[in-house]
Amino acid sequence: MSHLTLHRPADATPEPKFLSFREAREALAARRCHRAVDRARHEFQNRSCPRCRRVTVEARELDDHALNRNGAIIPLTATVVGFQCSTCWHEWQV
Numbered sequence: 001m002s003h004l005t006l007h008r009p010a011d012a013t014p015e016p017k018f019l020s021f022r023e024a025r026e027a028l029a030a031r032r033c034h035r036a037v038d039r040a041r042h043e044f045q046n047r048s049c050p051r052c053r054r055v056t057v058e059a060r061e062l063d064d065h066a067l068n069r070n071g072a073i074i075p076l077t078a079t080v081v082g083f084q085c086s087t088c089w090h091e092w093q094v
């Protein structure tokens, strides 16, 4: 008997299923692609500071970077939660 439990919220309709290695790899690649596209879109939309209109804007990220097989951080894979202007120090959320 397994000691693992499966949590399924009441509103979840799809049945949990096992993915083949190929299906799992394709789903993960699609998710990474969407995250990269979303990040690029957010950076483009927030490329200038709304207060001083300068382009000295840096992204504020969570500490959830993707790691490669050596355990090193893959750049630009963290979740962007906001932006900060390095001139006037104004911060805003995504």
Ligand SMILES: [Zn+2]
Residues within 6 Å of the ligand: 049, 050, 051, 052, 053, 054, 085, 086, 087, 088, 089, 090
């Ligand atoms: Zn600014």
